[in-house]
Amino acid sequence: MQALIAGGGVAGSAVACLLGPGSLLIERERAAHDKICGEFVSHEAQSYLARLGIDPLALGAARIDTVRLVHGDRVAQAALPFQGLGLSRRALDEALLAHAEQAGAVLLRGHAVRSVSPGELEVEGHGRLSAPAVFLATGKHDLRGMRRQPTQEPEDLIGLKMYFALNTAQQAELAGHVEVLLFRGGYAGLQLIEGGVANLCLLVNRTQFKAAGSAWPGVRQHLEQACPHLAGRLRGATELLNRPLTIFRVPYGYVHTSGPTDWPGLYRLGDQMGVIPSFCGDGISIALHSAFAAVRAYRDAGTTAYHQRMRHDLMGQIGRAGWLYRAGRAQPGLAVLAARAWPGALRWIARLTRVPPWALADT
Numbered sequence: 001m002q003a004l005i006a007g008g009g010v011a012g013s014a015v016a017c018l019l020g021p022g023s024l025l026i027e028r029e030r031a032a033h034d035k036i037c038g039e040f041v042s043h044e045a046q047s048y049l050a051r052l053g054i055d056p057l058a059l060g061a062a063r064i065d066t067v068r069l070v071h072g073d074r075v076a077q078a079a080l081p082f083q084g085l086g087l088s089r090r091a092l093d094e095a096l097l098a099h100a101e102q103a104g105a106v107l108l109r110g111h112a113v114r115s116v117s118p119g120e121l122e123v124e125g126h127g128r129l130s131a132p133a134v135f136l137a138t139g140k141h142d143l144r145g146m147r148r149q150p151t152q153e154p155e156d157l158i159g160l161k162m163y164f165a166l167n168t169a170q171q172a173e174l175a176g177h178v179e180v181l182l183f184r185g186g187y188a189g190l191q192l193i194e195g196g197v198a199n200l201c202l203l204v205n206r207t208q209f210k211a212a213g214s215a216w217p218g219v220r221q222h223l224e225q226a227c228p229h230l231a232g233r234l235r236g237a238t239e240l241l242n243r244p245l246t247i248f249r250v251p252y253g254y255v256h257t258s259g260p261t262d263w264p265g266l267y268r269l270g271d272q273m274g275v276i277p278s279f280c281g282d283g284i285s286i287a288l289h290s291a292f293a294a295v296r297a298y299r300d301a302g303t304t305a306y307h308q309r310m311r312h313d314l315m316g317q318i319g320r321a322g323w324l325y326r327a328g329r330a331q332p333g334l335a336v337l338a339a340r341a342w343p344g345a346l347r348w349i350a351r352l353t354r355v356p357p358w359a360l361a362d363t
């Protein structure tokens with residue numbers, strides 16, 4: 001094998017699609033599954049997917065043209081500066097993996113990478129595998145041997161996701177919109193995905209999570225009390241998962257700096273390269289952007305140039321997103337009032353928190 005790819009999410013499977021024969025992708029999950037994600041697919045992500053031959057609309061994605069910012073029962077609304085889509089990660093990630101296999105990559109599913117060392121991966125059930133290039137795409141959390149530098153953002157947020165079946169009127173009110181709901185201790189995103197299913201994905205801090213009994217019913221009750229708008233959206237709605245998906249300790253604000261855990265031939269992708277606050281809905285774009293840039297660097301400039309380039313591409317975007325996150329968290333009511341007074345602000349924020357056009361132009 002010429003290349004080993006650890007992780008078969010968006011970033012890893014995009015690399016496998018681009019490299020094709022000679023690449024081996026190792027994914028710890030055996031089969032298609034739900035993932036914690038708001039499932040907002042931004043315009044740039046759609047462009048990269050088109051380059052890979054994937055059409056989210058053909059997979060049933062819902063169109064999203066408008067953003068609503070909500071605090072309590074106050075709502076500010078603005079047209080997005082681009083068309084977004086709502087598509088489940090179950091569908092998107094499976095489509096990418098299928099494309100990778102068609103392109104000639106070998107997939108090893110149901111086996112976890114245990115540790116990483118220069119030129120090698122230790123893989124559950126397969127021992128040590130080696131190759132000149134290793135693409136690290138295992139997502140938010142650290143792998144043994146690859147601990148990341150700590151981030152500035154407090155890692156106190158707990159992520160939860162639940163799918164809902166809404167009634168026809170509720171579905172019609174949500175169609176075409178992504179709703180960002182600000183509440184004490186966190187924020188949530190609500191939007192439709194394929195099949196008219198509503199995805200509620202939220203982040204809540206530990207204090208508020210504990211105050212809500214550290215369990216989903218209490219969290220849902222807290223949200224609905226804090227946000228009558230959301231209570232209306234979910235009245236009578238059926239929960240479609242037995243229990244919510246959860247995630248802890250997401251290293252928001254992380255951008256990789258080259259250091260002692262790097263070696264020539266190692267490429268960090270997606271969330272292993274940089275983690276943007278979730279409200280931006282741009283992590284999928286960053287993952288795809290990193291995949292295209294890494295494969296290009298693998299063919300010419302090499303690892304050091306790749307990591308320097310990605311840091312340059314992402315620092316501004318992730319920094320601005322962190323600043324906006326802190327501002328919204330400190331003054332949620334004011335954020336909605338400001339967005340109502342100046343609807344252009346939401347469009348401006350949507351633009352500022354994308355992978356910059358000059359970076360996209362160079363992949």
Ligand SMILES: Cc1cc2nc3c(=O)[nH]c(=O)nc-3n(C[C@H](O)[C@H](O)[C@H](O)COP(=O)(O)OP(=O)(O)OC[C@H]3O[C@@H](n4cnc5c(N)ncnc54)[C@H](O)[C@@H]3O)c2cc1C
Pocket residue numbers: 006007008009010011012026027028029036037038039040041042111112113114137138139140143159160201202203247250269270271272278280281282283284285287
């Ligand atoms: C709450 C929340 C909401 C979000 N909402 C959005 C949104 O609406 N839109 C958006 O664009 N982004 C969103 N994001 C960000 C987005 O989900 C990530 O940035 C994106 O998935 C990163 O892609 P990735 O390929 O790097 O990692 P992932 O998509 O996480 O993929 C990593 C893969 O590696 C596998 N893996 C992990 N460890 C191992 C191992 N040891 N061995 C083998 N395989 C392994 C996992 O099973 C997984 O398949 C959100 C994130 C969170 C936390």
